[in-house]
Amino acid sequence: MARQPNRKIAAAVVREDAEQKQRLLDRAFALAFKGLVYAQIWEDPVVDMEALAIEPGNRIATIASGGCNVFSYLVGDPAEIVAVDLNTAHVALNHLKRVAIQRLPDYNSFRRFFVDADSAANIADYRAFVRPHLDEVSRRYWEGRDLVGRRRINGFAHGLYKRGLLGNFIGVAHLVARMHRIDLRQFLEAKTIEEQRTIFDTKLAPFFDRKFIRWITDQRSSLFGLGIPPAQYDALADGKPMADVLRARLEKLACDFPLEENYFAWQAFGRRYGRGIKAPLPPYLQAENHAVVRDRAARVTMLHANMTDMLAAADAASFDRYVFLDAQDWMNDVQLTALWAEVSRTARPGARVLFRTAAEPSLLPGRLPEALLDRWEYRDEASRDYTRRDRSAIYGGVHLYVLKAA
Template structure:
């Protein structure tokens, strides 16, 4: 076990002195030492529209599955530094960066990370990646989890694994108990058909006794990367009940975007990307972006640190964009203020901060000191637009702040 990573995760998640909550937070942090997100669940197109990435921009983001870092690189910024407390996420991000620079063509990149289920992926790794990967990441991927060599996940359907992949597998099991077949949804030709499928097939699942019972446990959403503090925020949006909030977010994922254009829906309902030639994919996996990704991949790096700790090493005014994902939902007031002190110190004039929240409200006013937050302006219109266009549909809201200097 990586003791340093465990200690950092415990500190990041710990919010409550209540014994029961404390035990849940400790369990959650231990789960985060392993692979949680094989794919990130924030829409990079929404991010890139809000960040307005330019060639002079130095960005810092939380990595998760690193689809965001890889996609931002296709826009050609000066640098993208990704941070993550999970050693597994760091190893995944470094594998993706190595692949972008060393695999021979887009077809190989798509096979490895788009399909992620072919026996020949082992040959791609041995020939193109193994000797270019750093020692720590190579040891991770060539080592064993309790039951298998980790690298073999890319032969068996990578997106079925990790904490999120297994959570989605459990969701499919419940759907089978309710006799729901998602193939009809994936074949839908119109959003009207998608809405009809949701109303007839998915919505009734939320009335099942088993679903109601499971949703009442604060640990039930650990597979979505939702710790106790964030669960409580979701429940607050539902008047104390998380189930109506989950129902609405599944409805948005199912209905608000054409199914052929929403790879998040494919991951949820098929546990893979759409295999069609014109399928929607994360920007870094799209053929038209391959040459840009290869050209700029050397501008990306990923480190095993918290965002606050990393920023303490950055010069004043050196960053133009910050991507916080939903990490602030995990933080207490002291952690929030420590983070925003470093963001404000390292931000150049006009810098942008984007983040998601489990609930619908912006969590910063009243918690971050006015002397800090007062130097930033909230972009209400862009935030509302980003919230509406985020195809992952898992969050309550998207938020954008501009630095006024």
């Protein structure tokens, strides 16, 4: 059973028709992606919910990842959210979040568990309130040990957001920056967006001109820690030096949104959420949403599955909203066509599909059969606006498609 997750991920990532060097890189990424990647998802749920326009009674099919967006969507009052993921660590994290939302005694204990995520009291709460209601597979995962021998649940006592593939990547970025006499945490001292711009221009932007940084970021494996496989690396680079692309994306993160509104910047520069009661948080972690998220948490169905396979097993006209994150960047034309054939079969009138891409344009034109793509209307102007307002800043495009009337 231990090998099964790797086969699922490899099937999604490895390009069997590629050259041997590319296949080896793909397999290396599949191995890296086997463990926890995202303790926090890096797609903006506020933009998501506006684009999806969730209505009471909607059924949502989404990729789970770290679960922040899955549970934030509950604020929109859907009837059900079917969340799928190929990564068993993400599945275990989503199960843990669902039980913790339902069983922790109050908002303060929930906030300490998932916002602060660095207190020994969280482990006591896990044992008292969460563990008795957690499924056996997820319990074994959290009480098991990681590659360096630490019990995974203890991450909630020592800073969960410093762990996982992305957390480790950000930690390495901080270390490399300090080696070049740059303390990324100083960015969080900015009081205005003008101060944020000054720090970026004087401290962060020149960092990407250093020869070592330009060399290391030119290696496709260098971005595995961001959850970016080799195929997506090429789309992200789009023929440009990767250091320049990353500088532009970091500039948006650092300069386009005030710190008091952007928790993604706190994660990037502080490796945590902000401490104050007014610190920016995903909707599911906000105090004003706690009661409705708790009461609706049972509406989340979590599956270790491929999105296309899950939809193929679903009834016709059974979903209203679909969220694919950036997974389509990993797909070939055959896989894309299979996915969208199932989306079109299972879509109810007015269905909406939201996804992100590393490059700016939508990847569907020219890759899906015209007859299939013609069933969907691309909201071009709205998609550009969502892209501009996506606070995570890492993606080139946020794309919305709406099913045309029959």
